[in-house]
Amino acid sequence: MHFSKFANQLSEGAGIISLMEDLGSALGSDQKMVMLGGGNPSHIPEMDSYFREQMLAIASDASQFAAMVGDYDGPQGNAGFIQILAEFFRDLYGWTVGPENIAITNGSQAGFGLVFNTLAGETPDGDYNQILLPLTPEYIGYGDAGFDDRPLFTARKPIIERLDDGYFKYHVDFKQIDIEDHVGAVCVSRPTNPTGNVISDEELGHLAELTRDTGVPLIIDSAYGVPFPNIIFSDATPIWDDHIVLCFSLSKLGLPGVRTGIIIANEEIIQRISNANAIYALAPGSVGPALVRQSIQTGKLIDLCRDIINPYYRRRRDEAIVQIKEQMNDLPVQIHQPEGAIFLWLWFQGLPISVQTLYERLKARKVLVIAGHHFFPGLDEDWQHTHECIRMTYSSDTESVHEGIKIIAEEVRRAFEEA
Numbered sequence: 001m002h003f004s005k006f007a008n009q010l011s012e013g014a015g016i017i018s019l020m021e022d023l024g025s026a027l028g029s030d031q032k033m034v035m036l037g038g039g040n041p042s043h044i045p046e047m048d049s050y051f052r053e054q055m056l057a058i059a060s061d062a063s064q065f066a067a068m069v070g071d072y073d074g075p076q077g078n079a080g081f082i083q084i085l086a087e088f089f090r091d092l093y094g095w096t097v098g099p100e101n102i103a104i105t106n107g108s109q110a111g112f113g114l115v116f117n118t119l120a121g122e123t124p125d126g127d128y129n130q131i132l133l134p135l136t137p138e139y140i141g142y143g144d145a146g147f148d149d150r151p152l153f154t155a156r157k158p159i160i161e162r163l164d165d166g167y168f169k170y171h172v173d174f175k176q177i178d179i180e181d182h183v184g185a186v187c188v189s190r191p192t193n194p195t196g197n198v199i200s201d202e203e204l205g206h207l208a209e210l211t212r213d214t215g216v217p218l219i220i221d222s223a224y225g226v227p228f229p230n231i232i233f234s235d236a237t238p239i240w241d242d243h244i245v246l247c248f249s250l251s252k253l254g255l256p257g258v259r260t261g262i263i264i265a266n267e268e269i270i271q272r273i274s275n276a277n278a279i280y281a282l283a284p285g286s287v288g289p290a291l292v293r294q295s296i297q298t299g300k301l302i303d304l305c306r307d308i309i310n311p312y313y314r315r316r317r318d319e320a321i322v323q324i325k326e327q328m329n330d331l332p333v334q335i336h337q338p339e340g341a342i343f344l345w346l347w348f349q350g351l352p353i354s355v356q357t358l359y360e361r362l363k364a365r366k367v368l369v370i371a372g373h374h375f376f377p378g379l380d381e382d383w384q385h386t387h388e389c390i391r392m393t394y395s396s397d398t399e400s401v402h403e404g405i406k407i408i409a410e411e412v413r414r415a416f417e418e419a
């Protein structure tokens with residue numbers, strides 16, 4: 001058998017592959033694992049029952065059901081849903097978006113693969129463009145999206161601001177941001193997976209200005225952002241204009257199984273996403289759009305995000321922090337200021353073992369977290385900081401989160417004591 005270069009890439013140990021495999025095998029195994037590794041959203045009872053009601057309503061209407069499961073949508077996505085989204089964003093934020101600015105993808109992860117490879121990689125005149133990540137740590141899932149041997153990402157280290165009470169916060173180091181010729185696009189997740197950082201309106205405005213001035217698209221990953229799912233605990237204004245590629249997902253509403261992503265961008269980009277959907281998938285799935293269509297139209301989704309989802313994760317975050325403070329009060333742990341998303345990013349400064357070793361010791365004790373060094377795609381230099389951090393999610397059930405934090409504390413303590 002002769003595999004392609006593409007196949008070789010698929011056989012290499014990408015962080016996202018081991019993450020999803022760990023997640024899948026833990027879910028399918030008899031042994032109970034404490035799952036603080038993956039990005040699965042919580043099963044929030046109110047959200048589960050709301051979507052169940054929507055599904056029952058669709059299922060009891062013969063024509064709606066037949067349309068949902070029995071028709072291919074167009075490659076850009078369901079035309080009625082796209083129209084509703086365009087009106088929604090126009091009304092809410094005054095953006096000049098029309099249906100020509102929106103495409104649906106099979107999950108935002110699939111959307112990122114298409115967007116990155118549309119805006120970076122080898123150009124027709126033989127140049128090679130990269131995606132600039134202006135602030136790492138950044139989402140593990142971007143790392144292996146390229147189809148070329150050459151790295152698709154180039155990344156910058158952040159400025160670290162030390163805050164009171166054992167917190168710290170990353171900022172974009174604008175001194176290092178130079179949008180040179182070979183930058184095809186700039187990308188940030190906001191809120192950021194893995195840190196829970198929300199880059200400020202000022203930082204985002206500055207990035208938007210730099211990219212606009214140089215004619216380079218700015219990709220903003222809003223998988224946890226506003227207006228949905230609204231897992232954001234600080235003030236953050238969403239922005240869009242013609243050079244911004246804004247990516248949303250239905251997953252963190254509690255719908256990761258329906259695989260629906262939404263991209264808002266200029267017409268040229270949307271046309272290419274739509275064509276890629278046609279080539280690789282014929283059409284995006286219809287179930288996600290059918291489930292949220294009505295709540296987007298009526299504004300109910302915004303209410304649910306504000307009144308149910310946001311307070312739920314805020315409470316879970318606060319409970320996890322109380323546990324960390326209690327269990328780790330003798331350890332040099334610092335927590336990234338948790339301003340959004342469903343994770344805590346813990347920094348054990350001076351950790352005498354690598355976080356990979358810590359990860360393995362924790363896995364042996366049936367606790368899954370993610371070692372920090374996976375979250376620096378495109379960063380060339382070996383930076384000790386990347387070996388001292390872990391990401392843990394607080395969306396698992398409360399008991400697991402408490403148990404996991406206790407075991408993390410024990411293993412980190414052991415590492416320091418052994419040194």
Ligand SMILES: Cc1ncc(COP(=O)(O)O)c(C=O)c1O
Pocket residue numbers: 039106107108109110139141189192193221223248249250251256259260261
């Ligand atoms: C920051 C970020 N972007 C994108 C995704 C992809 O999500 P999905 O493909 O489920 O829409 C995730 C998933 O966890 C994420 O955390």
